Amino acid sequence: MALVVGRKAGEAIILENSRDDTQMRIEVIKEDGLLRLKIEAPKHIQIYREEIYGEQRKNRL
Template identity: 45%
Template structure:
């Protein structure tokens, strides 16, 4: 993990086409601005985890449905 110290208004560049800028620091919270190409998906980690869990559950359910179909001979 890379840890950087930035002040309000400062930014960093990732892979030449993603810019993360410190917009505001107040009461222990930091507001970030992220500029990235439209094809780059940006999600909060808790949202990403939920999507990942739902995808895994869907895969497991599909497997169960296929097992039921096999048992019923369909």
């Protein structure tokens, strides 16, 4: 499942797990040729850049 959303600086999206009410908030904080995102999540949620995540997964296998 995928969702494509347009957001401007200061706007956000909320991701929620309805099973345990865990929420993540992703806010666009800057757009000047390089998009900057602010991610707020509970401490038990690990956040990775995709290229780092792929490398770590490869190293675990």
